[in-house]
Amino acid sequence: MKKTGIFYGSTTGTTESVARLIADKLGVAPADVHEVSKVDVALVESYDALILGTSTWGDGELQDDWYDGLKVLQGAHLSGKVVALFGCGDSESYSDTFCDAMGLLYEGLKDSGCTFVGAVDDSDYTYSASVAAADGKFVGLALDDVNESDRTDDRVSAWAAQLQAELV
Incomplete structure (x- = not known):
């Protein structure tokens, strides 16, 4: 598997817990799991694969730490890197913005030269709209x-198995 770093922004701890669960399932060392508020270009560029996680806040907004984190990623050389996304949301109370922040990360990085992996079929979800979904799939x-x-x-176990095949 490619040298993988997991980067997350978490306000309540849920996204951090999921990031650590993903790391455990993929065999990524705890030292390679990072709060996005503490990253710099050199750290990002030291990995071949990036797994990025965010929760969605308010009316479909990024988790606060991702505003600066996305700028750091946009300033890094991502061409040739593999990126997988995961997002946490509330499909009942915020059905019309479910996991939108994951879609915002995708939009912010889609022209960076990276290759996205880890898309997930959305047929097993109940939501009304998401900028993270198109053509029957979530971007992560x-x-x-x-x-x-x-x-x-x-869901994390199935995704980790999918990523193991895509991160070789």
């Missing part, structure tokens, strides 16, 4: 740990 792993916490571990 969407999670609703508020209303569907019983599905988080299975």
Whole structure:
């Protein structure tokens, strides 16, 4: 597997917990799991693959730390790197902006030269709209740990297995 760094922004701890669960499932060392508020270009560029996680806040907004984190990533040389995204959201209370922040990360990086992996079929989800979804797929792993916490571990396990094949 490519040298992989996991970067997350977490306000309540949910996205951090998911980042650590993903690291465990993929065999990524704890030292390679980073709060996005503490990253710099050199750290980002030291990895061949990046797994980026955010929660969605307000009316479909990025988690606060990602505003500066996205600028750091946009300033890094990402050409040739592989990027996978995961997002946490609330598909019941915010059905019309479910995991939008994951889509905002995608939009912010789609012209960087990186290759995105880890798209997930959206047919197993209940939501009304998301900028993170198109053509029946999310751009990454969407999670609703508020209303569907019983599905988080299975979804992460399936996604990790998918990524192991895509991160070689």
